[in-house]
Amino acid sequence: MNNIALTIDGRSIKAAPGTTVLEAAASLGINIPTLCYLKDVNEIGSCRICMVEVKGARTLQAACVTPVVEGMEVATNTPRALRARRVNLELILSDHPRECLTCIRNQSCELQALAEAMGLREARYEGKMSRHPADWSTPSLARNPAKCVLCRRCVAVCQKVQGVHAIQTMERGFDTVVAPAFHLPLGEVACVLCGQCSLVCPTGAIHERDQVDEVWSALADPERHVVVQTAPATRVSIGEEFGMEPGSVVTGQLVAALRRLGFDRVFDTDFTADLTIMEEGHELIRRIKEGGALPLFTSCSPGWIKFVEHFYPKLLPNLSTCKSPQQMFGALAKTYYAEKMGIPPEKVYVVSIMPCTAKKFEAARPEMNAAGSRDVDAVLTTRELGRMLREAGIDFSSLPEEDYDHPLGISTGAAAIFGATGGVMEAALRTAYEVITGRPLESLNIEAVRGLDGIKEVSVALDGLTLKAAVAHGLGNARRLVELVVQGEVDYHFIEVMCCPGGCIGGGGQSIPTDADIRQRRMDAIYTVDERMALRKSHENPAVQALYEEFLGEPLGHRSHELLHTRYQPRSLYPGRRESR
Amino acid sequence: MPMALEQLSSQLREARLKEVDAVILRHRDRPGALLAILTEIQSSFGYLPEATFKPVAQALGIPVSQIWGVATFYTLFNTRPRGRHMVRLCENAPCHVQGAASVLEAIQRELGIAPGEDTQDGEWGLELVSCLGICGVAPALMIDDQVYGNVRPEAVAAILASHR
Numbered sequence: 001m002n003n004i005a006l007t008i009d010g011r012s013i014k015a016a017p018g019t020t021v022l023e024a025a026a027s028l029g030i031n032i033p034t035l036c037y038l039k040d041v042n043e044i045g046s047c048r049i050c051m052v053e054v055k056g057a058r059t060l061q062a063a064c065v066t067p068v069v070e071g072m073e074v075a076t077n078t079p080r081a082l083r084a085r086r087v088n089l090e091l092i093l094s095d096h097p098r099e100c101l102t103c104i105r106n107q108s109c110e111l112q113a114l115a116e117a118m119g120l121r122e123a124r125y126e127g128k129m130s131r132h133p134a135d136w137s138t139p140s141l142a143r144n145p146a147k148c149v150l151c152r153r154c155v156a157v158c159q160k161v162q163g164v165h166a167i168q169t170m171e172r173g174f175d176t177v178v179a180p181a182f183h184l185p186l187g188e189v190a191c192v193l194c195g196q197c198s199l200v201c202p203t204g205a206i207h208e209r210d211q212v213d214e215v216w217s218a219l220a221d222p223e224r225h226v227v228v229q230t231a232p233a234t235r236v237s238i239g240e241e242f243g244m245e246p247g248s249v250v251t252g253q254l255v256a257a258l259r260r261l262g263f264d265r266v267f268d269t270d271f272t273a274d275l276t277i278m279e280e281g282h283e284l285i286r287r288i289k290e291g292g293a294l295p296l297f298t299s300c301s302p303g304w305i306k307f308v309e310h311f312y313p314k315l316l317p318n319l320s321t322c323k324s325p326q327q328m329f330g331a332l333a334k335t336y337y338a339e340k341m342g343i344p345p346e347k348v349y350v351v352s353i354m355p356c357t358a359k360k361f362e363a364a365r366p367e368m369n370a371a372g373s374r375d376v377d378a379v380l381t382t383r384e385l386g387r388m389l390r391e392a393g394i395d396f397s398s399l400p401e402e403d404y405d406h407p408l409g410i411s412t413g414a415a416a417i418f419g420a421t422g423g424v425m426e427a428a429l430r431t432a433y434e435v436i437t438g439r440p441l442e443s444l445n446i447e448a449v450r451g452l453d454g455i456k457e458v459s460v461a462l463d464g465l466t467l468k469a470a471v472a473h474g475l476g477n478a479r480r481l482v483e484l485v486v487q488g489e490v491d492y493h494f495i496e497v498m499c500c501p502g503g504c505i506g507g508g509g510q511s512i513p514t515d516a517d518i519r520q521r522r523m524d525a526i527y528t529v530d531e532r533m534a535l536r537k538s539h540e541n542p543a544v545q546a547l548y549e550e551f552l553g554e555p556l557g558h559r560s561h562e563l564l565h566t567r568y569q570p571r572s573l574y575p576g577r578r579e580s581r
Numbered sequence: 582m583p584m585a586l587e588q589l590s591s592q593l594r595e596a597r598l599k600e601v602d603a604v605i606l607r608h609r610d611r612p613g614a615l616l617a618i619l620t621e622i623q624s625s626f627g628y629l630p631e632a633t634f635k636p637v638a639q640a641l642g643i644p645v646s647q648i649w650g651v652a653t654f655y656t657l658f659n660t661r662p663r664g665r666h667m668v669r670l671c672e673n674a675p676c677h678v679q680g681a682a683s684v685l686e687a688i689q690r691e692l693g694i695a696p697g698e699d700t701q702d703g704e705w706g707l708e709l710v711s712c713l714g715i716c717g718v719a720p721a722l723m724i725d726d727q728v729y730g731n732v733r734p735e736a737v738a739a740i741l742a743s744h745r
Binding site: 159165166167168169170171172173180181182183189574575 | 631634635638644645646647648649650653654655656711
């Protein structure tokens, strides 16, 4: 099909059929303001902020849903368009609490930024305000519908990208509210707490449960020995909280910043990511040899775990029994490390820095208490750590690079790539190949499992066995893959699933904004981290080797079983609180 | 007011839910089955009991959240037991301009309830709704299936009485 010729603000442009006026304008460097628009996910023209004038059209058009037409003449900044945008924004603000100073999204709010960019100096409309109660029912996410502008991005991401359908637009007109079925609290429905909604919310209507003050208290308590672990994906995103380019590798500054905050030891979740490869790799080999449930699904991603518990409880035996690296770390910090240091386990307080809101739920699971108390005491998302460091006045970008503490801070490149989709698979294959065949891999980079394709597959010849594996990221893709498994159309041995699009680099607790381009840049950064590591195979991690020698014995041994493995439980798919009464 | 499903004995509840299964079976393969099924459930129960959402969701492969979204969007659906006679008064612009507010006052005076409420004896429920599609005879209201146009406040008592 021929390209379509049109003019925008008097400048000629050719655009492919189907291109929207918004996209065509962007390619000319003209940024039409938007609010409800979320590329490829939510293009519904509901907020009416992107109004433009099209010659010959009776009314203004919403640029995000207006396709280009041959000969079209678009004007983006006429007085009529500008006035309409302001009026529409004022109408949105007429039902928005103006509590910006105390809002969790202060200075990261798109509504606030729009008001600033559009030069709004008054909001003339006063009227009824929506009254919907806030929802603090989950340990991961909080809803505050009073701040909702009904853009529906969260609904779109929950339904179209994740396929979870936990929230939906309810009621109509002024009473419209985004809520779970039966207006139940989020904690009582099949929500996996991935937090993708909080990542796309333009305001403070859905956000992470902030635990910063709990961590400040722990740090101030002289009785506590406070250790911190950092997830692989946070070292390529925390810089964004301080205006650095997406994909900046800031591992050393992250360590330094955490030391400035006063943590007694700065450790790395990458250490237990390497350990996960040892445990999960042996679990896979055992299941193949002894006829256990296959395919084996990875268990690092707590949103994925909760998804299986709600939607596919029959597949629970297929989930690896390995705790996630976060939880393995907590268990070891309060046993192995505490013992080694001669610190009573109850004095050790474990904080983790995670790209993830579901990790807060995972840490609060009652079964995650290897040392008699919670394995992990507090989980801060990337965004919370950003706020904490700003509160402390730490000038992140000027910090020197520092190294992790020993021994729980020693890791390999294989652990770093856990942060990107396909990374766990690649790390597992690097180790499995060498452990099973006894030969070194020719190339450590397993390209087939890298990148942003929704479902990826790979097969590897391992002396007498062709290991078939697959990778999915984003629960919509995961569901498609799981359906193939359930229907018996595929026979993989091993499947990696990451709940969030792109894997943890696109996690629901990551820096805002997170979009396709930013995911790609963080992912590239993750592989840079891997390339720069001296060791790139989990089984070569000397601290992991020492851990087995000194403490655990062998992979899948008795102590591993006690500390590093867990169990799962079926959860209801249909909310049934009132039904069961 | 008929007994709400939630208040029935478990045996009766089971029996009534079996009726829902039959409703679903009758419609499930038709396009747009959801609205037809919800309409029938409502006419049978007087409202949409929460316990009926799960079988509908399972049969149609539609998430419960979406069905609840549909059920709460349409003012003709009740998500809780309501009065035996439902008065639905249009509150949209043309009716407003033509004096719906004073009609509402008259109804409230007669029934002693506000919009969203039901009378203690379970006979009447009152609801404000969006356009009834007869703006030409605004202000308009509906009582059960009967539509009234050009309603004057002073006529309200007689209209209500005709349904008692």
